[in-house]
Amino acid sequence: MIRKEINKISEVGKALISVEGNPGVALNHVVELLEADTNQTLSFAKAIGITEDSTRFQVFNGTQGLSTKTKIRMHELPLTAGFSHKMLGRSFDGAGQVSDGGPDILFEKNLSTRLDTLNPTTRLVPKQPLWTGIPMIDVFNTLVKSQKIPIFAGPTEPYNRLLSQIAQGAQADIIIFAGIGLKFDEYHYFKDELSKSGNMDKTIMFSHLAGDSQIKGLMLPDVALSVAREFADQGKDVLVLLTDMTNWSNILRNVANYQDMIPSLQGYPGSLYSELAKRYEVAADIDGAGSITIIGATTMESLEDPVPDNTGYITEGQFFLENGKLKLARSLSRLKQQVNGGTRNDHRAIMTAMASLLADAEKAYEAAEVGAANDAFSQKLLRYRKDFIEQIEEPFGEPMQLEAALDLCWDVLRRHFDPIETGLSKKLTDQYWGL
Numbered sequence: 001m002i003r004k005e006i007n008k009i010s011e012v013g014k015a016l017i018s019v020e021g022n023p024g025v026a027l028n029h030v031v032e033l034l035e036a037d038t039n040q041t042l043s044f045a046k047a048i049g050i051t052e053d054s055t056r057f058q059v060f061n062g063t064q065g066l067s068t069k070t071k072i073r074m075h076e077l078p079l080t081a082g083f084s085h086k087m088l089g090r091s092f093d094g095a096g097q098v099s100d101g102g103p104d105i106l107f108e109k110n111l112s113t114r115l116d117t118l119n120p121t122t123r124l125v126p127k128q129p130l131w132t133g134i135p136m137i138d139v140f141n142t143l144v145k146s147q148k149i150p151i152f153a154g155p156t157e158p159y160n161r162l163l164s165q166i167a168q169g170a171q172a173d174i175i176i177f178a179g180i181g182l183k184f185d186e187y188h189y190f191k192d193e194l195s196k197s198g199n200m201d202k203t204i205m206f207s208h209l210a211g212d213s214q215i216k217g218l219m220l221p222d223v224a225l226s227v228a229r230e231f232a233d234q235g236k237d238v239l240v241l242l243t244d245m246t247n248w249s250n251i252l253r254n255v256a257n258y259q260d261m262i263p264s265l266q267g268y269p270g271s272l273y274s275e276l277a278k279r280y281e282v283a284a285d286i287d288g289a290g291s292i293t294i295i296g297a298t299t300m301e302s303l304e305d306p307v308p309d310n311t312g313y314i315t316e317g318q319f320f321l322e323n324g325k326l327k328l329a330r331s332l333s334r335l336k337q338q339v340n341g342g343t344r345n346d347h348r349a350i351m352t353a354m355a356s357l358l359a360d361a362e363k364a365y366e367a368a369e370v371g372a373a374n375d376a377f378s379q380k381l382l383r384y385r386k387d388f389i390e391q392i393e394e395p396f397g398e399p400m401q402l403e404a405a406l407d408l409c410w411d412v413l414r415r416h417f418d419p420i421e422t423g424l425s426k427k428l429t430d431q432y433w434g435l
Contacts, residue, residue, distance in 0.1 A: 006072040007036070010054065012063050015258050017045060017070075018056050025055065025074060033059070034071040042066060044215045060215045062258040081223040082107030083230050088174070089201045091191065094208040094216030096223045111230055113222040115278055124285040129339040130239065130293055133169020133399025135392055135408060136326040140351050141319065141333035142340045145237055146285035148294045149333065150245070150311050152303070153321035159297040162321060162395055163241045164190055166295065168197035169399030172239035173290070174231045175203040178224035180217045181210050181247035217251045225282045225292075232290040240283075243297035245276070249307045265306050273310045280314050295319075325393040328358060343402060346428050350409050353423045354388070357413075361385035377421070384416040410435060 011018040017033075025031065025047045033042045042065055045057035059066070081096040084107045091100035098104055128145040131138050143149065153159040160179075167175050167190075177190060187207050194200040206224045208217040221242060228238045242248075249272060256269035264270040285291040296315075300308045312318065320330035340347050361381040367373035368382060391412060400408070410432050413422050419429040 005034075005074070007069070009066070009068045009070055009072065012066050012068060012070075015059055015062055016048075016056055017059060017063060017066065018054050019072065020054055021052070022050055022055050023072065023074065025050070029074075031057065032073040033066060034073055036067075036069040036071055039071070041213070042070065043213075045072075060218070060255050060258065061213070080110040081113050081226045082109075083111050083227055084108045087204045087227065089203065091205040091207060092223075094180075094206065094212065094218075094220035094223065096206070096227075099207065100205075109230075111226040113219070113226045115222055115225060115229075115282055117281065118284050118286070122284075122287045124287050125338075126285055126335050127338050128285070128291075129343070130237070131169070131171045131402060132166045133401070134165065134326070134395050135400055135405035136328065136331070136395060137166075137319065137333075138400075138402050139347070139405050139409060140328055140355065140392075141317065141331050142336040143293065143295075143333060144335040144339050145291040145293055146283050147317075147333070147335050148280040148283040148296075148315045149317050149319060150296045150298045150308070150315050151319045151321055152298055152300060152308055152330075154301070155299045157299075157321045158324055158396075159299065159321055160186055160190070160243055162319075162326075163243055163295065163297060164193045165396055165399075167194055167203065167239075167241060168199055170199075170239050172293070173202065173236040174228070174238040175199060176206070176224050176228050176231075176238060176240045177203060178206045178220055178240065178242050180208045180220055180242075180244060180251070182207055182243075183210055214251045214254060217248065218255060221248060221279050225279060228292050229282060232284075232286055232292045234290065236290040238290065238292045240292060240294045241297075242279075242294065244299050245296045245311065246299045246307045249276070268306045272306060273313070276307075276310055277314045280311075321395075324396075325389060326395045328355060328388075328393060329362070344406055346406060346410075346424075346432055347402075349424055349428055350406060350413075354392075354409055354413065356423060357381065357384060357417075358388055361388070380416050380421075384412070387412050387415065407435060 006019055006023050009017050010020050027047055029047045030044055032044055035042055043059055043061040045059045048058045049056035084105050086105050093099040126144040126146045130143045130145045137143055151159050194203050206220050208220045228240050231238050253268045261269050283292050283294045298308050298311050317332040317334040320327045361384055364373045364378040364381040419433050
């Protein structure tokens with residue numbers, strides 16, 4: 001709700017503006033800056049200093065283009081997000097405003113986007129699986145409700161396609177997609193794929209396109225996660241897909257530089273870790289309510305880059321996408337042991353056996369590179385490695401139920417080995433080898 005406008009700025013600095021007195025804002029209140037003649041939005045600013053004589057605002061995108069005639073509009077848009085059950089199936093921008101050309105939504109309530117820390121006593125120990133329909137995740141690195149986990153990928157890897165694949169097969173009540181710095185065709189790809197899968201009616205899309213204002217990209221995860229928390233409070237299991245958190249961190253870096261913050265490694269602010277953690281820690285299984293699970297795509301050139309390096313200390317494992325495949329050797333779900341013992345009786349055993357055989361196969365592959373690995377068993381391992389990469393590490397295709405994924409694993413083993421060569425117990429091979 002618009003409160004009032006100020007038509008006079010007393011001072012414009014490099015990253016700060018000042019007005020005389022207090023126009024009616026509190027510390028950290030965010031205001032909108034408008035072009036004097038056209039009322040076009042120029043930027044947003046945050047109140048950082050209030051005295052009897054003046055109020056100082058920190059401008060998110062720098063003060064270039066501002067003058068003492070720039071208008072200041074007080075309203076709550078950047079600090080709150082609208083919520084309605086009618087948001088399902090719809091698309092919004094980074095500020096939570098309708099962006100799909102459809103009718104406006106009459107929001108049921110306004111949500112704070114501060115992402116206050118959840119009371120630890122309301123957090124439950126994660127113990128329920130969240131199936132994705134992807135064998136490499138469901139069998140080998142099972143996702144758990146309330147888990148926070150990134151997809152680490154090079155900038156040219158199909159990480160957005162992987163997020164779309166997860167969204168199509170995920171057994172969640174609500175899916176919230178939050179895209180930062182998306183290309184126009186990427187936005188439409190997500191929307192089209194979700195519509196084809198039939199999951200669009202339980203999905204909300206928040207999208208910041210590459211040409212949109214940086215502040216909307218900075219706000220987007222907070223808006224999306226605030227909506228996710230409201231659904232979780234109502235008993236829903238919510239899956240939040242964030243992409244690309246490196247884009248978001250780059251916007252954070254730009255804003256910090258505009259504000260004359262002292263830079264840290266590669267120009268990122270020293271608060272990068274806490275800023276990332278504030279968003280990822282929204283993931284929770286809430287006592288007496290639902291859950292929030294977060295998967296965040298993080299692009300990188302190296303694991304030592306500041307964004308993946310900080311992310312790795314916050315999250316509970318990682319999915320590693322390389323050459324379009326989910327790599328077993330580099331992926332890890334630290335919570336999988338809390339759920340995969342209660343599924344089919346062969347789950348843990350076949351996961352362990354196939355991983356062990358793949359490790360041996362990688363050694364055989366290295367030996368083959370120098371002309372060794374010519375014995376019969378090494379040749380079996382090499383053929384097994386090829387099938388494992390093409391059929392198990394391949395994340396794309398029709399979503400697959402866990403039972404079917406486990407049966408696929410048995411089929412791959414049966415194709416290349418004798419039962420005794422797998423390391424699996426006779427009880428299990430007797431039960432499943434002949435299927």
